[in-house]
Amino acid sequence: MRHLETFRLIAAVARAGSIRKAAEDANLTASALNRRVARFEEEFGSPIFERLPRGVRLNTVGELVLQHYLAQKSDLARLKSQIADLSGERRGHVTIACSQALLPYFLPEQVARYRHDHPGVTFSINVRDREQAEQELARFACDLALVFEPVHLVDFDVLHSVPQPVCAVLAPDHKLAEHNVLRLRDCLDHAHVAPSMRYGVRALMDLAAKQSNRALAPVVETDSFELIRHYVLHEHLVGFQIAIGLRPERGIAIRQIAEVDLPHGHLLLGQMKGRALPVAAYRFAQQVAAALDALPRAA
Amino acid sequence: MRHLETFRLIAAVARAGSIRKAAEDANLTASALNRRVARFEEEFGSPIFERLPRGVRLNTVGELVLQHYLAQKSDLARLKSQIADLSGERRGHVTIACSQALLPYFLPEQVARYRHDHPGVTFSINVRDREQAEQELARFACDLALVFEPVHLVDFDVLHSVPQPVCAVLAPDHKLAEHNVLRLRDCLDHAHVAPSMRYGVRALMDLAAKQSNRALAPVVETDSFELIRHYVLHEHLVGFQIAIGLRPERGIAIRQIAEVDLPHGHLLLGQMKGRALPVAAYRFAQQVAAALDALPRAA
DNA sequence: CTAGAGCGGTGAATTTTTTGCCTCACTTAA
DNA sequence: TTAAGTGAGGCAAAAAATTCACCGCTCTAG
Numbered sequence: 001m002r003h004l005e006t007f008r009l010i011a012a013v014a015r016a017g018s019i020r021k022a023a024e025d026a027n028l029t030a031s032a033l034n035r036r037v038a039r040f041e042e043e044f045g046s047p048i049f050e051r052l053p054r055g056v057r058l059n060t061v062g063e064l065v066l067q068h069y070l071a072q073k074s075d076l077a078r079l080k081s082q083i084a085d086l087s088g089e090r091r092g093h094v095t096i097a098c099s100q101a102l103l104p105y106f107l108p109e110q111v112a113r114y115r116h117d118h119p120g121v122t123f124s125i126n127v128r129d130r131e132q133a134e135q136e137l138a139r140f141a142c143d144l145a146l147v148f149e150p151v152h153l154v155d156f157d158v159l160h161s162v163p164q165p166v167c168a169v170l171a172p173d174h175k176l177a178e179h180n181v182l183r184l185r186d187c188l189d190h191a192h193v194a195p196s197m198r199y200g201v202r203a204l205m206d207l208a209a210k211q212s213n214r215a216l217a218p219v220v221e222t223d224s225f226e227l228i229r230h231y232v233l234h235e236h237l238v239g240f241q242i243a244i245g246l247r248p249e250r251g252i253a254i255r256q257i258a259e260v261d262l263p264h265g266h267l268l269l270g271q272m273k274g275r276a277l278p279v280a281a282y283r284f285a286q287q288v289a290a291a292l293d294a295l296p297r298a299a
Numbered sequence: 300m301r302h303l304e305t306f307r308l309i310a311a312v313a314r315a316g317s318i319r320k321a322a323e324d325a326n327l328t329a330s331a332l333n334r335r336v337a338r339f340e341e342e343f344g345s346p347i348f349e350r351l352p353r354g355v356r357l358n359t360v361g362e363l364v365l366q367h368y369l370a371q372k373s374d375l376a377r378l379k380s381q382i383a384d385l386s387g388e389r390r391g392h393v394t395i396a397c398s399q400a401l402l403p404y405f406l407p408e409q410v411a412r413y414r415h416d417h418p419g420v421t422f423s424i425n426v427r428d429r430e431q432a433e434q435e436l437a438r439f440a441c442d443l444a445l446v447f448e449p450v451h452l453v454d455f456d457v458l459h460s461v462p463q464p465v466c467a468v469l470a471p472d473h474k475l476a477e478h479n480v481l482r483l484r485d486c487l488d489h490a491h492v493a494p495s496m497r498y499g500v501r502a503l504m505d506l507a508a509k510q511s512n513r514a515l516a517p518v519v520e521t522d523s524f525e526l527i528r529h530y531v532l533h534e535h536l537v538g539f540q541i542a543i544g545l546r547p548e549r550g551i552a553i554r555q556i557a558e559v560d561l562p563h564g565h566l567l568l569g570q571m572k573g574r575a576l577p578v579a580a581y582r583f584a585q586q587v588a589a590a591l592d593a594l595p596r597a598a
Numbered sequence: 599c600t601a602g603a604g605c606g607g608t609g610a611a612t613t614t615t616t617t618g619c620c621t622c623a624c625t626t627a628a
Numbered sequence: 629t630t631a632a633g634t635g636a637g638g639c640a641a642a643a644a645a646t647t648c649a650c651c652g653c654t655c656t657a658g
Contacts, residue, residue, distance in 0.1 A: 001342060003302040019635065032617045034635065043300060046382060053625045054634065061382050068378045072371055079367045083345060083360050274575055318606065331646045333606065338645095352654045353605065 001076060006040055007069035009033060010048065014066060018055035070140040074275055081278035091120030092280030097133040098125065098146040099200070099267075100225045101245030107146070110291055114284050121280045129198045137272045143281035146288065148242055149200030149265040160269040160289035166201055166262055167246055168255045169232050169239035176238065177253040184208060184261035192238040193228050194218035200265055201240055208262045242267070244295065267292070300375060305339055306368035308332060309347065313365060317354035369439040373574055380577035390419030391579030396432040397424065397445040398499070398566075399524045400463075400544030406445070409590055413583050420579045428497045436571045442580035445587065447541055448499025448564040459568040459588035465500055465561055466545055467554045468531050468538035475537065476552040483507060483560035491537040492527050493517035499564050500539055507561045541566070543594065566591070 009026060013033070016022040023033040041047050048062030058066060081092050098107060103125075111123050128136060131152075133145040138155045148164060150156060168187055170177050176186060188209060194216050195202045202216075209215050219237060222228060228239040233251065244267060246254050269288055271277055277285065308325060312332065315321040322332040340346050347361030357365060380391050397406060402424075410422050427435060430451075432444040437454045447463060449455060467486055469476050475485060487508060493515050494501045501515075508514050518536060521527060527538040532550065543566060545553045568587055570576055576584065 003305060006302060018633090020633080029618050030635080031619075031637085035616080035637095038636085045379075051635065056635080060385065064378055064381060068374060071374060075367060075370060079363055080344075082363060086359065274573055276573055317604085319604075328647055329606080330608085330648080334608095334645080337607085350606065355606080 004069065004073060004076070006036055007065075007072070009036055010040065010062075011066060011069060013037060013049070013056060014058045014062065017057065021055075071275065074140045074272075078276050078278045081280060085279040089120060090118045090280070092278055093122045093124065094144065094278075094281045094284050095124040095142040096126065096144045096146060097128040097136045097142040099130065099133070099148045100127055101148060101242045101267075102146055103127065104226075104245060105247055106244050106291075110284075110288055114287055118280070118283075121284075130200055131198060137270065140272060140275070143271065143277055144285055144288075145270050146267070147200070147270070148267050149203060150268055150270070155273045156268075156270045157273040157275075158268055158270050159285055160292055161266050162292045162295060163264045164242040164244060164267045165259065165264040166204060166240055166257055167243050168257055169229055169241055169246065170253045170255065171233050171236055172251065172253045174232075174236050174238070174253065177255065179255065181256045181258050183258050185212065185214065187238045187240075187257065188214050188216065190238050191219045191236070192216070192240070193220040193222065193231055194240060195225060195228065196221050196223055201242060204262065204265050205240065212261070303368065303372060303375070305335055306364075306371070308335055309339065309361075310365060310368060312336060312348070312355060313357045313361065316356065320354075370574070373439045373571075377575050377577045380579060384578040388419060389417045389579070391577055392421045392423065393443065393577075393580045393583050394423040394441040395425065395443045395445060396427040396435045396441040398429065398432070398447045399426055400447060400541045400566075401445055402426065403525075403544060404546055405543050405590075409583075409587055413586055417579070417582075420583075429499055430497060436569065439571060439574070442570065442576055443584055443587075444569050445566070446499070446569075447566050448502060449567055449569070454572045455567075455569045456572040456574075457567055457569050458584055459591055460565050461591045461594060462563045463541040463543055463566045464558065464563040465503060465539055465556055466542050467556055468528055468540055468545065469552045469554065470532050470535060471550065471552045473531075473535050473537070473552065476554065478554065480555050480557050482557050484511065484513065486537045486539075486556065487513050487515065489537050490518045490535070491515070491539070492519040492521065492530055493539060494524060494527065495520050495522055500541060503564050504539065504561065511560070 009022065009028075012026055013019055013022040016025065019034050019037065020030040023030040026033065037049065041049075044065070046061050048059060048065050049056040050059045084091060096107070107125060111125070115121060115123070124142075126136075126142065128145075128147075130147045130150045133142075133147045134150055134152055134154075134156055136142045137145050144159075145156070168176070168182050174190075176182055176190060184205075194205065197203070197206075205216055219235075220231060222231075225241050225245060228241060229246075229252065231237065232239040242265070248254060269285060269292065271281075271285070308321065308327075311325055312318055312321040315324065318333050318336065319329040322329040325332065336348065340348075343364070345360050347358060347364050348355040349358045383390060395406070406424060410424070414420060414422075423441075425435075425441065427444075427446075429446045429449045432441075432446045433449055433451055433453075433455055435441045436444050443458075444455070467475070467481050475481055475489060483504075493504065496502070496505075504515055518534075519530060521530075524540050524544060527540060528545075528551070530536065531538045541564070547553060568584060568591065570580075570584070
């Protein structure tokens with residue numbers, strides 16, 4: 001739609017950091033683009049860029065204007081989606097930012113199920129840590145976020161929440177695998193591999209360890225829960241992951257950790273606050289919420 | 300802002316019901332306006348008007364487009380308000396749709412208090428019955444609604460809710476004024492004046508009466524609670540109004556009605572769902588919410 | 599049954615807006 | 629100092645929007 005063209009260019013200028021560079025990308029003269037920006041600022045009643053010697057940068061007002069543009073663009077997308085929907089075609093695209101735990105089982109199943117009913121809908125699934133996921137929501141870069149223990153929750157509209165216990169992952173012949181429920185201190189006494197600080201699992205564990213005057217001392221620290229899951233097979237270590245990312249498979253043992261030692265966290269499904277989602281994203285969110293509710297709860 | 304010009308014209312056409320009429324109002328040629336509409340429809344990918352022999356009318360898609368425009372315009376207003384706010388000037392305009400009960404005491408006090416702190420903010424206060432108030436919210440025709448017992452609550456985002464009992468209003472020398480708490484049946488046994496069907500007070504009373512196999516039989520039925528308040532002084536009748544619209548004044552008696560006979564209703568402060576309010580409206584809503592909480596509760 | 603009024607649509611001319619090109623003034627890094 | 633980068637502004641060309649003068653259609657008053 002053409003009425004957002006000026007905003008689009010402004011966003012391009014903000015990204016490029018310079019009118020000339022942005023003009024090149026947009027197949028425009030720097031002069032023309034400069035005028036558009038200037039005219040916008042005049043009409044709007046306030047400058048939106050700081051003029052620096054080596055280019056321009058959005059000022060506070062500009063940041064707000066940009067946010068307004070993103071919201072408008074998003075609502076236009078929702079509008080089009082809604083119109084396509086009422087004319088019978090169920091198509092669209094859903095962009096999801098999610099924690100790693102959703103990758104192996106939950107999301108593939110959910111997406112496949114939704115696409116089985118609505119083959120016209122396509123998906124983008126991006127792995128993001130909880131901080132990034134929230135930022136992407138706020139930037140309208142994704143429609144939905146499905147994250148374990150988000151941090152800030154500003155601009156984060158919680159659509160659904162389910163408790164998720166942290167589980168221990170071990171080789172079946174690991175000594176601790178003899179017990180059904182593990183104590184946290186036992187896990188810490190053994191060599192363990194832990195996710196890095198920015199993940200919710202780690203945050204929960206650090207907090208719980210601190211309360212019993214202990215601390216994690218991981219032999220291997222990693223960004224990848226997939227690595228954790230595989231590494232425990234090579235060396236006799238204890239790994240950790242939330243329940244939704246784990247399924248009983250031969251060759252790997254999954255054990256609960258006593259709730260008194262390590263309280264469960266929350267897996268949250270959320271969207272940008274105040275935003276109306278496109279039809280496809282909205283429907284998918286409903287399906288996911290129902291599926292989360294149907295999840296077997298840890299005893 | 301010029302980027303919404305086409306939408307503005309579309310809205311004008313929809314209102315006028317004809318391109319030619321709208322063109323006249325907008326100081327444009329019918330031809331020019333026709334082209335704008337046609338071009339929009341082409342870019343947008345779908346017609347938004349039905350062409351009738353005597354003019355045009357928005358189709359379903361058009362209704363959605365118009366709603367999108369109203370939302371955009373509202374968000375632009377919020378943006379400007381927010382920017383004005385961060386540059387220190389606290390100005391703006393707040394439009395409120397409210398029930399009659401708020402007129403004599405509550406709203407005048409609240410508005411005066413807010414304007415005392417922020418003289419730059421102006422107000423529009425419109426009396427609307429509960430149905431109209433909700434419609435105005437949905438049409439972005441007002442920022443806030445303060446209504447007793449709203450009906451549908453679609454697109455109505457409840458910001459605050461307080462219980463409100465219905466009270467009886469009588470002349471001090473009315474026989475019933477001897478009791479502190481009245482029974483509903485006693486009120487109905489006496490001649491009474493009642494608000495018309497579309498008001499929440501009446502709806503509550505009809506429901507309560509029905510449950511004891513009674514019915515209201517008003518001697519006078521009116522749209523105006525002010526008339527009710529004054530009429531009971533001329534003839535010995537019982538009138539009704541919610542507590543917030545009444546204050547003990549000489550020459551008039553206010554009596555509670557037993558809660559078991561007539562359950563209290565709710566006074567709701569609300570806004571359009573999913574909308575971000577301008578700063579002034581938002582702040583005023585906060586003040587009102589606090590004031591509602593500080594209200595003396597009926598025993 | 600007909601003439602006229604009112605409607606949306608269209609091609610060509612015209613006006614308004616936007617863009618391209620060139621240059622200037624300025625700042626920074628070499 | 630020089631060279632390369634930046635945003636701004638004057639002026640003509642290009643593009644877009646508007647006007648003007650029509651057309652065909654439908655409904656209605658006479």
